[in-house]
Amino acid sequence: MEVRTPNQSVSIDNLAATYCISAPAFVRYWAALAGGTFSGPGVSGNNFNPSVAGLGTHIIRYTYDDGNCLTTISRSVTVVPAPLAASFTGLPNAYCVQAAPLTLTGNPAGGVFSGPGISGNTFDPAAAGLGTHTILILIPKTTVQVLPAKISW
Numbered sequence: 001m002e003v004r005t006p007n008q009s010v011s012i013d014n015l016a017a018t019y020c021i022s023a024p025a026f027v028r029y030w031a032a033l034a035g036g037t038f039s040g041p042g043v044s045g046n047n048f049n050p051s052v053a054g055l056g057t058h059i060i061r062y063t064y065d066d067g068n069c070l071t072t073i074s075r076s077v078t079v080v081p082a083p084l085a086a087s088f089t090g091l092p093n094a095y096c097v098q099a100a101p102l103t104l105t106g107n108p109a110g111g112v113f114s115g116p117g118i119s120g121n122t123f124d125p126a127a128a129g130l131g132t133h134t135i136l137i138l139i140p141k142t143t144v145q146v147l148p149a150k151i152s153w
Helices: none
Strands: 018-020 037-039 056-065 070-080 087-089 105-107 112-114 131-138 144-151
Touching: 087 131
Parallel strands: 018 070
Antiparallel strands: 037 056, 056 070, 087 105, 112 131, 131 144
């Protein structure tokens, strides 16, 4: 029996560990040594399509034959859901400074409101004062959406 050592070192380059499912249809990657074959979910040639692979963790393989040894390397790639766009309701564009405080409702639930006149999930025009103000909602582990609120008197 003969044990051989590969003549070349093989690697996969430009393949990130994580992709959003809404990432561009084809993420181009390559191997340090050309001439091998890529395989795995969402793989077409040397392109990776996260939406074809689907959510979850996938193994991308590159197999290369240098004439001496057949070498296969693997990289793990995780496809995650697209971030949720935060939004909220309950905040018209204009208020009188004497208007009663209003309750804001975030979507998805669990967001934290901030900005002038905000206390918890309540907006108080008198506390905000005259002018144009921006109210923010932060949804943990997703995305931040900035929604302007104009207050005119």
